[in-house]
Amino acid sequence: MKLNDTDVLTLEHEKITKLLHSRKYFLRFPHKLEKEYRYHYQNEAAREFRTRGVIIFLLYVLLSLGIYQLLPASQVWNWFVLYSWVGSCVFVGWVLSLFKRFSQWFDVYTCVCCSLAIAITFVITVVLASGESSILYHAAMMYAVVIVYGFVGMRFYTATLAGWSGGLLGILVTHYIKHPIDWTILHRTYTFSSFLGMSLVFATDHRHRQNYLQGLLNAVQAKQLEVLSHQDVLTGLANRRYLDMVMQREWDRAMRHQTPLAIMMVDVDFFKNYNDHLGHIEGDYCLKLIADGIAKIATRSDDFVARYGGEEFFLLFAMTEEAQAILQAKRLLEVINDLAIPHPVSTISKSVTISIGLASTVPQMGQRPVDFIKKVDQALYKAKSQGRNGFVVAEI
Numbered sequence: 484m485k486l487n488d489t490d491v492l493t494l495e496h497e498k499i500t501k502l503l504h505s506r507k508y509f510l511r512f513p514h515k516l517e518k519e520y521r522y523h524y525q526n527e528a529a530r531e532f533r534t535r536g537v538i539i540f541l542l543y544v545l546l547s548l549g550i551y552q553l554l555p556a557s558q559v560w561n562w563f564v565l566y567s568w569v570g571s572c573v574f575v576g577w578v579l580s581l582f583k584r585f586s587q588w589f590d591v592y593t594c595v596c597c598s599l600a601i602a603i604t605f606v607i608t609v610v611l612a613s614g615e616s617s618i619l620y621h622a623a624m625m626y627a628v629v630i631v632y633g634f635v636g637m638r639f640y641t642a643t644l645a646g647w648s649g650g651l652l653g654i655l656v657t658h659y660i661k662h663p664i665d666w667t668i669l670h671r672t673y674t675f676s677s678f679l680g681m682s683l684v685f686a687t688d689h690r691h692r693q694n695y696l697q698g699l700l701n702a703v704q705a706k707q708l709e710v711l712s713h714q715d716v717l718t719g720l721a722n723r724r725y726l727d728m729v730m731q732r733e734w735d736r737a738m739r740h741q742t743p744l745a746i747m748m749v750d751v752d753f754f755k756n757y758n759d760h761l762g763h764i765e766g767d768y769c770l771k772l773i774a775d776g777i778a779k780i781a782t783r784s785d786d787f788v789a790r791y792g793g794e795e796f797f798l799l800f801a802m803t804e805e806a807q808a809i810l811q812a813k814r815l816l817e818v819i820n821d822l823a824i825p826h827p828v829s830t831i832s833k834s835v836t837i838s839i840g841l842a843s844t845v846p847q848m849g850q851r852p853v854d855f856i857k858k859v860d861q862a863l864y865k866a867k868s869q870g871r872n873g874f875v876v877a878e879i
């Protein structure tokens with residue numbers, strides 16, 4: 484495994500930054516992100532509505548009391564019967580928000596409840612408003628419209644749909660009961676407050692999306708930092724610090740499940756000569772090629788490759804017996820030979836070669852990973868002394 488996550492994270496980082504700085508996403512993200520955003524948003528909005536619903540309901544009760552005190556006695560009963568339907572809509576929306584399994588339907592149920600609440604307020608206003616109390620009804624309708632847009636927590640399109648469909652429903656009902664509509668005053672109240680509400684919810688929706696993108700960006704940056712702290716800069720493999728963590732984790736796991744754990748230590752042959760002859764930059768390039776070659780044989784998700792230091796590499800294979808580890812060592816020697824990186828000053832080959840020490844063990848209580856590594860390191864130097872370009876299995 485090479486820590487290629489960095490490439491994916493860099494791409495992700497670029498994508499989000501671009502989106503954050505573009506003005507295109509105002510109220511809609513690209514398809515996949517929009518889907519994720521909605522999922523996240525609906526859950527959060529439903530959770531917030533559990534508190535907001537109570538506040539809206541209290542405001543509704545306070546307003547009702549205010550209206551009740553100011554209305555002429557002849558209108559109180561009619562108004563009370565009709566207006567209590569608005570309260571019922573708020574209440575139903577709030578009750579639904581208490582059930583987490585309905586969160587994914589937050590947009591739908593709030594849209595329906597708000598649309599009905601506006602339609603009822605609309606009809607009450609048109610039918611009951613007359614004389615001195617008229618202004619009271621219209622003020623209450625404006626209040627309801629602004630609440631729907633600004634406080635419920637719907638996205639721009641849903642709130643707009645709820646606001647205008649509520650008005651349309653109100654008009655249809657008013658026509659149905661054949662009651663005249665005073666369009667002039669209605670435009671000054673309902674239409675005006677609808678546009679006011681739309682600009683409010685537009686700004687909120689946009690800001691919410693911006694915060695969401697910023698949150699994603701922070702998460703990607705945190706992940707990038709984490710990967711960087713685990714990565715060897717030159718080769719892109721895991722670094723020594725990360726190796727120590729993984730080795731301990733895999734050792735403990737293998738001990739718990741009593742499964743074999745194999746490790747391999749790899750050292751480039753005559754690398755000092757290579758560096759001295761071709762220079763440090765060529766040496767770096769050679770190490771990168773070898774790292775890529777080594778990463779090729781660690782194909783399983785549990786396989787782990789790290790740069791142990793200098794021109795030494797470390798491979799870890801969970802649940803791997805000695806015989807399988809030997810096969811891997813043979814494959815690795817082939818891979819490096821196939822790379823055919825010219826080595827003008829090697830006394831054993833025309834190209835760069837490696838030596839390998841390896842072993843597999845089922846860790847037991849009282850054994851330490853550091854001793855296991857030491858034995859494999861000794862096997863590696865045995866491979867060197869036996870002529871290089873080969874492997875030696877350590878006796879555990």
Ligand SMILES: Nc1nc2c(ncn2[C@@H]2O[C@H](COP(=O)(O)OP(=O)(O)OP(=O)(O)O)[C@@H](O)[C@H]2O)c(=O)[nH]1
Pocket residue numbers: 717750751752753754755756758762763764765766767770792793794867
């Ligand atoms: N270019 C480059 N060279 C490195 C790096 N890290 C270590 N080296 C060099 O690797 C060489 C290691 O040399 P030695 O440990 O003497 O081993 P060797 O020459 O490979 O000899 P054998 O291991 O016995 O085959 C040294 O010259 C180090 O300077 C690196 O990051 N880049």
